[in-house]
Amino acid sequence: MTDSPNRGVSRRSFLASTGAVGALALAGCTEGPSSGGSGDGGGSSGDSGSSGLSGEINITGSSTVYPVATAVANRFQQEHSGIDISVSSTGSGGGFSNHFCVGNSDFNNASRPITEEEKQLCSDNDIEYHEVNVATDALTVIVNDENDWVDCMTPEQLRQIWRADGASNWSDVKSEWPDEPISRFGAADTSGTFDYFKEAILGEEANHTSNYEATEQDNLILQGVQSDQYGIGYFGFAYYQGNKSAVKALGIDNGSGCVKPSLETAKAGEYKPLSRPLFTYPRKSALAEEHIAEFARYYVEQSANSSLIADEIGYVPKTEEAMQEELDALNEVIDEAQ
Amino acid sequence: MATQTPTQETTEFGEVSRLKGIAFKYTSFAASIVGILALGVLLAYVFWDAFGLESAGTTWYLSYTVTLLVPLLAFFAYARTRPDVVAGAFELFSLTLGGVMLTVATVIVLSVIASPPVWFAYFLTVVGPAIGMYVYGQYNREATWVGLGILAAVVVGPVVGTLGLGTFSSLGAMLGAPGIYFLSLVLPGAGMAAFLAHDRLELSKRQSIGIGVGLPVLAIVGVPVVDMVPQIARSVWLIGLVMFGLPVGFTVVNTAQRRERWAAFAFPAIAILGFLLGEFVVGVVGATEPSPWLDWQYVTSGPSISNAAEAGLYPAIIGSVFLIVLVSVFTFVFGVGTAIYLEEYAPATGPLGTITRLVNVNISNLAGVPSVVYGLLGLGIFVNINAQLGPITYAGFGVGTVFTASLTLSLLILPIVVISAQEAIRSVPDSLRQASYGMGATRWQTIRNVVLPRSLPGILTGTILALGRAIGETAPLIMIGAATTKFSPPSGLFSKLTAMPMQIYAWAFQPSPDFRYGVVAAGVVTLLIVLLTMNSVAILVRNKYQQEAH
Numbered sequence: 001m002t003d004s005p006n007r008g009v010s011r012r013s014f015l016a017s018t019g020a021v022g023a024l025a026l027a028g029c030t031e032g033p034s035s036g037g038s039g040d041g042g043g044s045s046g047d048s049g050s051s052g053l054s055g056e057i058n059i060t061g062s063s064t065v066y067p068v069a070t071a072v073a074n075r076f077q078q079e080h081s082g083i084d085i086s087v088s089s090t091g092s093g094g095g096f097s098n099h100f101c102v103g104n105s106d107f108n109n110a111s112r113p114i115t116e117e118e119k120q121l122c123s124d125n126d127i128e129y130h131e132v133n134v135a136t137d138a139l140t141v142i143v144n145d146e147n148d149w150v151d152c153m154t155p156e157q158l159r160q161i162w163r164a165d166g167a168s169n170w171s172d173v174k175s176e177w178p179d180e181p182i183s184r185f186g187a188a189d190t191s192g193t194f195d196y197f198k199e200a201i202l203g204e205e206a207n208h209t210s211n212y213e214a215t216e217q218d219n220l221i222l223q224g225v226q227s228d229q230y231g232i233g234y235f236g237f238a239y240y241q242g243n244k245s246a247v248k249a250l251g252i253d254n255g256s257g258c259v260k261p262s263l264e265t266a267k268a269g270e271y272k273p274l275s276r277p278l279f280t281y282p283r284k285s286a287l288a289e290e291h292i293a294e295f296a297r298y299y300v301e302q303s304a305n306s307s308l309i310a311d312e313i314g315y316v317p318k319t320e321e322a323m324q325e326e327l328d329a330l331n332e333v334i335d336e337a338q
Numbered sequence: 339m340a341t342q343t344p345t346q347e348t349t350e351f352g353e354v355s356r357l358k359g360i361a362f363k364y365t366s367f368a369a370s371i372v373g374i375l376a377l378g379v380l381l382a383y384v385f386w387d388a389f390g391l392e393s394a395g396t397t398w399y400l401s402y403t404v405t406l407l408v409p410l411l412a413f414f415a416y417a418r419t420r421p422d423v424v425a426g427a428f429e430l431f432s433l434t435l436g437g438v439m440l441t442v443a444t445v446i447v448l449s450v451i452a453s454p455p456v457w458f459a460y461f462l463t464v465v466g467p468a469i470g471m472y473v474y475g476q477y478n479r480e481a482t483w484v485g486l487g488i489l490a491a492v493v494v495g496p497v498v499g500t501l502g503l504g505t506f507s508s509l510g511a512m513l514g515a516p517g518i519y520f521l522s523l524v525l526p527g528a529g530m531a532a533f534l535a536h537d538r539l540e541l542s543k544r545q546s547i548g549i550g551v552g553l554p555v556l557a558i559v560g561v562p563v564v565d566m567v568p569q570i571a572r573s574v575w576l577i578g579l580v581m582f583g584l585p586v587g588f589t590v591v592n593t594a595q596r597r598e599r600w601a602a603f604a605f606p607a608i609a610i611l612g613f614l615l616g617e618f619v620v621g622v623v624g625a626t627e628p629s630p631w632l633d634w635q636y637v638t639s640g641p642s643i644s645n646a647a648e649a650g651l652y653p654a655i656i657g658s659v660f661l662i663v664l665v666s667v668f669t670f671v672f673g674v675g676t677a678i679y680l681e682e683y684a685p686a687t688g689p690l691g692t693i694t695r696l697v698n699v700n701i702s703n704l705a706g707v708p709s710v711v712y713g714l715l716g717l718g719i720f721v722n723i724n725a726q727l728g729p730i731t732y733a734g735f736g737v738g739t740v741f742t743a744s745l746t747l748s749l750l751i752l753p754i755v756v757i758s759a760q761e762a763i764r765s766v767p768d769s770l771r772q773a774s775y776g777m778g779a780t781r782w783q784t785i786r787n788v789v790l791p792r793s794l795p796g797i798l799t800g801t802i803l804a805l806g807r808a809i810g811e812t813a814p815l816i817m818i819g820a821a822t823t824k825f826s827p828p829s830g831l832f833s834k835l836t837a838m839p840m841q842i843y844a845w846a847f848q849p850s851p852d853f854r855y856g857v858v859a860a861g862v863v864t865l866l867i868v869l870l871t872m873n874s875v876a877i878l879v880r881n882k883y884q885q886e887a888h
Contacts (some may be wrong), residue, residue, distance in 0.1 A: 056834065058737075061817075063847070070643040070823050077640075077825045086738070086821030089844055099819060102722070161870045217851065302797045312644035 054082030056289040061095035061109030064196075064209075065278045066315045069109055069305070070133055070303045076295055083291055093118070096281075099125050106286040110279045111137065129282040130333045132326055134303040136316040138237035139274035140195055142222075142247040144229045149177050152251040153256035155273060161232060162186070162197075163206040170230065178230070184212035185224035185233035197234055200273045203278040222246060236314040237261055237275075254307075266316045278315065282330075288337040296334070300327045315326055373817055384730050387859035388632045395626030406612035411722040413608055417601070426593045426602025430667050432605070433589040436878060437582035439871040441574075443659070449573055450827065451660045454518045458510030461522040464495030469526060481677030516572040520557060527580035528553040528867045532553040533588070538832075539591055553579070618865050632860035640825040641841055644851035649845070651864055657740070657835035658865070662872050664744035664753070669804065672748070673755030676701075682754075682785055698760075705753035713817025716746030721818055738819035741831045747816050751804035758800020762793040791883060798880040807867050812839040840864045 008259050045232065066089040073085040092097065092110035100108035101122040114122075122129060127262070141158065149170070157174070160167045161182060170177035187193040189208070198208045213224055218239040223229040225247050240249055240261065251258035254272045265271040280299065287293045302308055304323035309315050318326070355713040383520050386392065417423040448457045475484030499506065510518050532550030535541045541549070557579055564575040593599045620627060631646075639650030684694040720742040725732045735741040774784040820838040822844045828835040842861040845853045 050796060058821075058834070064842070066822070067643045070641070073823075074640065074825060081826075084829070084833070086836065087823040088738070088819065089822045090816070090819075093443070099737070161433070233739050271455060308644075329765075 004220070017277060017292065039053070052082070053080045053291040055084070055289060055292060057083060057085045057107070057292055057295055058099075059085065059107040059109065060090045060099040060105040060279075061090040061107070061280070062092040062111040062278070063110035064111040064137060065134065066102045068309065068315065069074070069107070069117045069276065069299075070118075070305075071282070071308055071312060072299050074268045075302070075308075076298050076304050077150070078296075079086065080291070081294070085295070097121060099314050100129075100178040100281065101125055101284065103127055103283070106283055106292050107299075109134075111276060112283065113277075113279065128283060128331065129281040132282065132300060132303075132330060133277050133322075134282050134299065135309050135313075135318065136266045136275055136280045137196065137278055138261060138271060139193065139241040140237045140261045141234045141250040141252070142225050143230065143232050143250060144225055145246070145248050146229050147248060150250065151248075151255050154253045154255075156203050158252075159203075159206065162209055162212075163202050164209045166209060168211075174282065180230045183224070183228045184209065185221040185231060186212050186214060187221075187235065188214040193236060194232075196276075197274075200276075207308065237316050239264065241310065250291050263316055263319070267322065275316070282333075284333060284337050287334050290338075293334045293338070296330055297327065300330055340856060368417045376534040381703060384859045384862050387855050388863040389630040390628045390856065392628075393626065394628035396622050397625035398620055398627055399648075401623060402616045403614075403618040405619060406609070409608045409612050410605075414602055417605075420598075420601065422596070422598040423601045426596070426599035428633065429589050430593060430602055430606055433585040437585040438876055440585070441578045441581040443871050444577050445574055446656065446659050447663055448519075448577070449515070450656055454573065455507030455510035456503065456514040458513070458522065459506030460496065460499045461504055461507075461518075463499035464491060464500070466521070467491040473529075479714075516561070516576055518556070519573050519576040523580045524554050524557045524576055527584055534584075534588055537590075539588070539595065541591075543608060553583075554638050564781055567678045599705070630860075631856035632863055636860055637864065641845075643823070643844075646850060646857050647886055649853070649857045651838060651861055653824045653827045653842060654836050654838045654841040654861075655864060655868060657824070658837065658838045658868060659872070660740055660828055661744050661747065661837055662805060662868075664740070665747045665808050666801070666805055666872070667742065669751055669755045670747035670801060673752050673801070673804075674759050676752075676756045677759030677763060677797070678785065678790075681760050682781070682789065683797050701753050701756050705757055708813075709750055709751075709811055710813045710817060712746060712750040714812030715749060716742060716814060716818045719746055736832050736834075738815075738821055738834045740828050740835045742818050743815055743820055743835060743837070746818055747808040750811065750814055751808045754804040755801050755806070758803070759793070759797045761787060762796025762800065765796060766792045795880045795884045798876045798883075801878075802876050805873065805876075806869055809837075809872075810839055812837075812843055812867065815840055838868070 036187075042088075057073075059073065061069075070087050071132055073087055077085055077138040079082055088095075088105075089101070092108075092112060093115075094109070095105065095108040096114065096118040102125055110127075135149040141153065143179065148337050160173050161184070167173045167182065169179055169181055171179040173327050186208075187197065194208065202208060209288060213220070215221060218235045221235050222239070224232045240247070241263075251260040252271065252274055253259070256270075259270050261271050261274070266275040267277075269275070269277070282292070282296045287296060300323060302321050302328070303318045306317040309317035360575045389442055413427075417427060435579070449735050452460075468488050468768060471484050471487045471491065478484075513521070528550045531553050532546045535549045536543065536546035540554075541736075560575055561572055564572060568630070587861075593602055635648075635691055636650050638652050639648065640649040641650060642652055680694065680698065684697075685691050685692060717736075721734045721737055723732065735745070770788050771784055772794070774788045779787070815837055820840060821834050822840050824834065824836040838861060842858055842865070845858050845861065848854065
């Protein structure tokens with residue numbers, strides 16, 4: 001930029017040479033592209049989908065449902081490459097108030113039913129929605145197979161065991177139980193399982209004990225409880241389902257008798273407080289569009305896919321019948337919208 | 339102060355205690371060690387995880403130590419006392435690395451984000467005329483209209499290009515992607531090569547023209563060869579030829595021309611041969627190789643939330659690069675413009691001077707505002723707005739779109755860019771300005787020829803730091819509704835995007851340790867590499883001007 005002007009001569013010759021090169025290359029250029037314009041770099045998935053469906057789909061909402069939505073969206077997009085799905089993990093409430101109820105997203109995931117306030121906000125903005133139950137999140141409390149003193153616990157007893165400064169021996173919880181130290185195996189505090197267990201059992205007042213074997217790996221919890229007669233632990237229901245013979249699952253007595261964890265009790269809402277239904281709320285006006293309706297159907301169909309919901313993500317999938325019911329209801333709404 | 343320490347004798351030359359000085363020296367030394375060590379350990383940890391080095395066997399480490407590390411160390415020991423060799427090796431290394439980064443950046447920006455026809459449209463309307471006029475201006479020094487002409491091309495060109503996008507891009511589509519790159523990159527590159535050969539490497543005129551002609555010929559001759567390799571598209575070959583071939587060719591010839599630098603060629607030779615030999619030895623011995631999370635699959639495939647081995651960052655990488663390119667354009671134009679006006683033109687005294695001071699104080703305050711606030715600002719003025727002004731309705735730029743996100747991030751870092759640019763402009767001694775005026779230069783000429791060249795390194799440093807902040811931001815993106823996960827890269831200015839920090843943040847909360855240690859670490863390293871790639875251009879320009887200033 002700050003070249004001195006006395007270089008003009010060299011530049012002139014440089015320009016002359018450039019011109020020559022340019023002319024020559026232009027001549028040569030005709031053969032360059034004509035040999036085929038197919039090779040485009042990048043390796044992106046730009047070509048349109050095989051099914052002909054195309055468009056954007058916006059999903060917001062709960063971080064608990066986020067893995068389900070992402071996995072379903074991933075599979076859907078592999079089948080329909082013309083569709084562009086974005087999934088945002090905004091939290092159930094944040095999704096309703098900032099995105100869904102102002103009409104900026106097509107689906108909102110929620111780990112709880114929509115609240116009255118959110119219903120009000122949505123109706124203020126003329127947003128109609130349909131509620132779809134996509135899976136159930138459940139935790140299972142497990143003890144050693146040789147544990148013969150307890151089959152069922154109340155949430156209060158669980159709280160005594162798992163809260164900070166709680167019971168240290170089994171007999172501290174109930175005097176008939178052995179006077180042996182409790183060895184606890186649980187989720188590390190970075191996991192959603194930890195948050196959920198803390199919220200459901202300990203509530204807001206109590207802290208989770210730090211005197212336990214914290215791990216992210218369900219198999220370590222399983223091994224720990226398996227090898228220790230006085231052990232107790234918790235993890236997602238899906239993992240227990242695959243290891244039913246190794247350990248004993250405790251029932252939860254939440255005032256209406258002992259309820260064992262199972263797909264049926266979790267879905268029926270009897271297994272409380274350690275299970276909660278997960279929802280997604282499609283916007284009715286969005287369902288009028290074919291690609292969004294198709295995705296909604298796919299989402300519901302996948303909610304009974306146990307290899308996806310249970311094995312990959314660790315939630316409780318829906319039964320085929322329940323899924324079919326949900327699908328029929330959805331189809332009715334779609335027919336209405338279209 | 340000397341009077342504070344009691345002297346033993348009442349002579350004129352008392353002894354001053356050096357205790358404070360020594361204590362201060364070692365305190366600052368300790369502070370720097372703690373800071374640098376902490377950063378170093380963190381980075382080493384992340385790299386260790388991202389490349390899965392833990393899983394490598396001892397024999398793997400042993401093989402590469404023998405074939406690669408020891409020869410390299412021997413080379414360093416040899417070069418230690420020979421500054422020419424060090425300079426040559428450094429040039430070879432940095433230009434090769436720069437060439438690789440430039441190629442990757444160009445492929446991403448031109449080929450993936452802009453798409454060849456769109457690039458062709460803007461090449462015809464903006465880049466081509468601007469370069470043409472610049473070259474003509476260098477050729478014909480008398481043509482004073484050239485500067486204004488370039489400005490006009492830069493300002494009017496994008497408008498013309500956007501209005502005529504359909505026509506121009508269908509024209510480009512007829513040429514095909516390789517043809518577009520041939521016209522827009524290889525031909526200017528050939529001119530550049532001829533110029534460098536003649537002017538910098540001082541080759542004869544005939545050789546220079548030969549190089550200028552040779553590059554396009556090589557480009558065309560190489561096409562059938564490249565077609566045999568399915569991994570390399572023709573476009574990538576043409577881009578790589580210019581962006582990688584030019585700097586590497588330059589440094590190779592430059593090194594070869596100087597006898598005292600010849601030993602520097604040992605560096606790449608050792609590196610390449612050592613690597614190949616290492617591969618061979620590892621294959622023969624059967625050592626356990628590391629299983630890196632950051633591999634080709636990771637940077638080319640979409641995200642997964644349940645399968646760590648399939649997880650990829652491709653849409654987020656493209657989104658982040660798209661974002662950072664726009665942000666750097668916005669902030670550089672608006673930030674440096676503001677700084678120049680405030681420092682050089684704005685009145686410093688009188689009632690208007692008070693306003694200038696007020697603006698300055700407020701810019702400093704804005705630099706400290708948390709990023710979430712900028713996110714809310716962006717949500718307010720670029721998303722949730724519906725303003726009617728006469729016949730024009732402004733309804734924002736859409737939720738979480740590329741344009742909204744880049745404007746929001748530009749606002750976020752604008753104060754930092756303005757302040758650092760102001761600081762850099764202020765550091766140019768006033769005596770230089772006065773001398774320039776004294777020789778009859780106008781204010782514009784003074785700014786153009788004296789102030790900007792001297793302050794550019796400082797301005798670029800500030801911009802680089804600010805861009806580094808922008809590319810790592812998550813909070814404002816969450817506020818404006820950018821997606822956490824997308825499976826395809828943004829297709830245009832007004833399509834939704836996801837950025838690397840958003841996806842990394844989401845992965846960090848996945849229960850599986852494969853995600854939290856492997857995939858997240860690989861994402862962090864990718865983020866760093868992309869940041870360095872984007873900055874390398876600015877760093878090169880900065881170094882060039884820093885050397886000129888000395």
